[in-house]
Amino acid sequence: MSFDKQQFVHELISPNASKIVLLVMDGIGDLPNEEGLTPLMKANTPNLDKVAQMSDLGQTIPVMHGITPGSGPGHLGLFGYDPIKYQIGRGILEALGEDIEVGELDVVARGNFATINGDIVVDRRAGRPSTEESAKVVEKLNAHIMEIEDVKVTFYPGKEHRFVLKLTGEGLSDNIEDADPQKEGKPIKYTSALSTEAEKTARIVNKLLDRIKEVLKDEPKMNFALVRGFSKYPKLPQFPEVYKLKAGAIAVYPMYKGLAKLVGMTIIPTGQTIEDEIETLKQEWNNYDFFFVHVKKTDSYGEDGKFDEKVHVIENVDKVIPDILALNPDVLVVTGDHSTPCAMKGHSFHPVPIMFCAKHTRKGLSKAFNEFECARGTLGTIHATDVMNLILAYAGRLEKFGA
Amino acid sequence: MSFDKQQFVHELISPNASKIVLLVMDGIGDLPNEEGLTPLMKANTPNLDKVAQMSDLGQTIPVMHGITPGSGPGHLGLFGYDPIKYQIGRGILEALGEDIEVGELDVVARGNFATINGDIVVDRRAGRPSTEESAKVVEKLNAHIMEIEDVKVTFYPGKEHRFVLKLTGEGLSDNIEDADPQKEGKPIKYTSALSTEAEKTARIVNKLLDRIKEVLKDEPKMNFALVRGFSKYPKLPQFPEVYKLKAGAIAVYPMYKGLAKLVGMTIIPTGQTIEDEIETLKQEWNNYDFFFVHVKKTDSYGEDGKFDEKVHVIENVDKVIPDILALNPDVLVVTGDHSTPCAMKGHSFHPVPIMFCAKHTRKGLSKAFNEFECARGTLGTIHATDVMNLILAYAGRLEKFGA
Structure with missing residues (x-):
């Protein structure tokens, strides 16, 4: 049997009271426009940038270098499931x-x-x-x-x-x-x-x-x-058991609720806007250890090639960051499931910006949250399937391996 | 059977007369303090920084992203042994x-x-x-x-x-x-x-x-x-045979001598200080191809949360660097087996700074040896199990793969 990363990590988990937010801006990664700016660089994001200054930055490879993921593999990878091993039909x-x-x-x-x-x-x-x-x-x-x-x-x-x-x-x-x-x-x-x-x-x-x-x-x-x-209905290891996390998903679109449900997260009902989602996060704060919060519109505008609108969604997300920080999460991760460059009007294979804000980071190297800073961040380029390991580590939920 | 990296590399080895020093500052990786400086950044290290300017820099992941290694897995990885495949009890x-x-x-x-x-x-x-x-x-x-x-x-x-x-x-x-x-x-x-x-x-x-x-x-x-x-006593492939290197270990603490012995290195008796270790290195220079030199105190002070003392140990190591360079090693690698941030008072999962000083490096990008420079170095983020491959390569001991 080949090495099962999830099983390996599972055995090192020691739960604690930490609170984790995984904020996924769908399709966030992009390419520079004629000005040399990506939507993340163009957007006015004082709050995301403040978080970046406290965070470890890096970039994820959703499946494999060069592979453009659909939403399924993109999210499964972030949730720690090898998207090549677990292939899920869109219908389900x-x-x-x-x-x-x-x-x-x-x-x-x-x-x-x-x-x-x-x-x-x-x-x-x-x-x-x-x-x-x-x-x-x-x-x-x-x-x-x-x-x-x-x-x-x-x-x-x-x-x-x-x-x-x-x-x-x-x-x-x-x-x-x-x-x-x-x-x-x-x-x-x-x-x-x-x-x-x-x-x-x-x-x-x-x-x-x-x-x-x-x-x-x-x-x-x-x-x-x-x-x-x-x-047909696939059988996946269940996220709450694998990671010993009470996990809630806050998402607007069916696809993402479906993905979260498939891995065993609880779907928390919410409204249609980012503000609604954050309000739900606040209300449910005491009921879960781990929150998957999904923002769809970054991807939608990327798919439509609407650069300015994508910038605008990013700015809207930026405005709710203080509300998330006010909840005092132990780990806040901001990332995407894949890149959706406006110039390509579709998902792409490019690395995806990610940042981990937590107590114990190599803060200070990066000044802003964008593709360039993430490419040169303290974490380097990682596989999406390592995101959950890192989340648990930053949350202090992993025991030392070996003596 | 899964891919055996050691076996693959073994078959490409063509020994030569090169001399290699692997200098391990235990637990060297750290986090920025309130000033925004890690011990490596805070320490006055003109010699290490001079080496950095001639080196390829990078950072290693000892086991897997997010996994905090014990000393065993930390060192086995550096020695080229998959630490998940070879799990060694502390007693041994x-x-x-x-x-x-x-x-x-x-x-x-x-x-x-x-x-x-x-x-x-x-x-x-x-x-x-x-x-x-x-x-x-x-x-x-x-x-x-x-x-x-x-x-x-x-x-x-x-x-x-x-x-x-x-x-x-x-x-x-x-x-x-x-x-x-x-x-x-x-x-x-x-x-x-x-x-x-x-x-x-x-x-x-x-x-x-x-x-x-x-x-x-x-x-x-x-x-x-x-x-x-x-x-019980585990059976490991023996380092001198796998890598075709006459290998000596210079370490003060039992654990590290034990690890070196386990993989078949010769334990060279030495004194209690860094200076003693370097004196031993000089005396034994003609007797080995490969020297593993272990500095323990960087880890000890990290474990005790003593930032200034860790800085001081680094400065002491810096002072012996000219003595090592005077021996004219073909490859000098400076790294750690894992990070031991003072703020965490224990081992951590953070990447570990590494530099390879040799004749053929992409020298010139980095100005100093520290976590931030290594995160942005010419080598990127590598697995610890690739360190031995790189050492052999910089030493000119690896044949071309394929025609």
């Missing part, structure tokens, strides 16, 4: 985030409403409908499609153009291709089985796609669906 | 350092004289008695306790409050818990077996603890003993 994440029960007979997948013209996908997000519009179409699908062969079919509404598909039945497998052409201007893509035991599932899904097309044929925009990330 | 290290023969029927352990009040351990080090005082109590134990059941019991004196316990007999195992409550104010802790074949050993040790308590009941301070790190 969406399902968990929407509080959908997933059992042993289920396969779930993430759906996007899309616009087709003939058989050509012209908009993979169907013009980004509102969550309410999209929910109505989900209702329509549920009313018209109950089962395919002996497999029960259920659709669950999601945010905007998204929904979750659940298939329930004997002999289903998640080992099938995404039914998504990935690019606009391409024809509808049917799925295919990646192993013989998945042939039934592939057949069901392809029949289902035809049924969806038929049921939605009169919808002006949401007249088709792309379905991907087919997945 | 102490025994080797004291020149105690350990055979196949033996289990050894490290003892601390302690003060108890009733059954409560009130001082885990019995007020730190002198080595002479402690030796007298060891004599008393040897006079009164020769065997328990069919197991021969021998006590060997150590430094200050420490001694070594050796049990000799059939069917002994080292798989038992430490008989040490670890904290003061707690009751005496008996051992227990961690596997069925260790039950006899656990029973013997517990009977022995009662005998020790009885024999020492009238001692004013050293009226009990804590015993831990039970261990």
Whole structure:
């Protein structure tokens, strides 16, 4: 058996009363613009910079140098799970985030409403409908499609153009291709089985796609669906047991709640804004040892290539830093799950800035929190899977190894 | 089988006449004080800084990010042994350092004289008695306790409050818990077996603890003993063979001599001071390829939280640097086995400064030898187990890999 870092660390843990905040600004890492500034450098962040001056800075590699992670691997790594060992389908994440029960007979997948013209996908997000519009179409699908062969079919509404598909039945497998052409201007893509035991599932899904097309044929925009990330429920070591931490997750978007739930964190209900999230953090401060606080919009604006808006989100995060510090956390970690450079309009493989603010740091080397300072920080370049080890160490929760 | 770094490197070695000095300042890494200075930064070290200007600087991770190593793992890593693969009991290290023969029927352990009040351990080090005082109590134990059941019991004196316990007999195992409550104010802790074949050993040790308590009941301070790190003799690849280096160790404290002996280095007798050690280095210069020179006091003062004293030891080391350089070593490495921040009064997980002075370095980036310069040095952050590879490389002792 190969070396299991989590198991190794688990055996050194000695819990104490420390409080830990892991603040994840999704997709925070970026590239310099024409001025030579990244959003973190451009943003006016007196509070983050003050924290940087008390912190150990470094940069994380989410999966491996050169590898661009999805949200799943990005977060699993931060939570201490080797993202190559634990590969999680997108469907399961969406399902968990929407509080959908997933059992042993289920396969779930993430759906996007899309616009087709003939058989050509012209908009993979169907013009980004509102969550309410999209929910109505989900209702329509549920009313018209109950089962395919002996497999029960259920659709669950999601945010905007998204929904979750659940298939329930004997002999289903998640080992099938995404039914998504990935690019606009391409024809509808049917799925295919990646192993013989998945042939039934592939057949069901392809029949289902035809049924969806038929049921939605009169919808002006949401007249088709792309379905991907087919997945069964994976079994992961549970974070609270592995790290002996009562862990709460404060996140707005389903995906991140789903990820946190998958590793066994408690999902703490919160509002829609960063301020809401911090208010929740305050209210729940005494109830957990470890808080995962997720900020989504840094990634969203990175994905949209909106540099100024990303700067603005960072400045909003900066404004709540004093509220977090007022809670007097023993360890405050600020980082991202990956980089989402505005210039690339997507996730990237670049290292991710990170800082650990705690009592025992080599404070003083760095003046600000940004990609350049982090590249030259006291911690160097680390693997994301070492973040939890370091958090526990800064929290004084790890015994010495060996005599 | 997992990748064996030592074996890989071994096959590339081509010995030459180079001379190598690995100067280990135990626990050298530290944290900034209120002035923002670490002991290395505070110390006046013109010679170390001169070396830094000719060196490649970096920082090592002894075991894994966040993991605080004991002296064993700290040194094994520097010697190129994966400290997670090779886990060595403290007892064996102490025994080797004291020149105690350990055979196949033996289990050894490290003892601390302690003060108890009733059954409560009130001082885990019995007020730190002198080595002479402690030796007298060891004599008393040897006079009164020769065997328990069919197991021969021998006590060997150590430094200050420490001694070594050796049990000799059939069917002994080292798989038992430490008989040490670890904290003061707690009751005496008996051992227990961690596997069925260790039950006899656990029973013997517990009977022995009662005998020790009885024999020492009238001692004013050293009226009990804590015993831990039970261990049999481990088999390690031998350093001189793995690295094709005639290796000598110059160290004052038993633990470090023990570690060096365990990997097959020759222990060179020396005096008690840094100057004595360097004098020994000079005298033995022609007899070895590789010298491990160990300075203990940087760690001791770190453990005691004595910042100024740690600074002073560093300045003393700085004064002997010209003597080392006068020997014209091909490679001089200055580092520590781990960090021992004064503010933490103990080993820590923080990266450890390191510099490699040799003919072919990217000299010129760094101006001084300290934590901040090393964090930003030409080598970056490396694993301790890469130090020997680099030493061999700087010494010109490694062939090219592949055509």
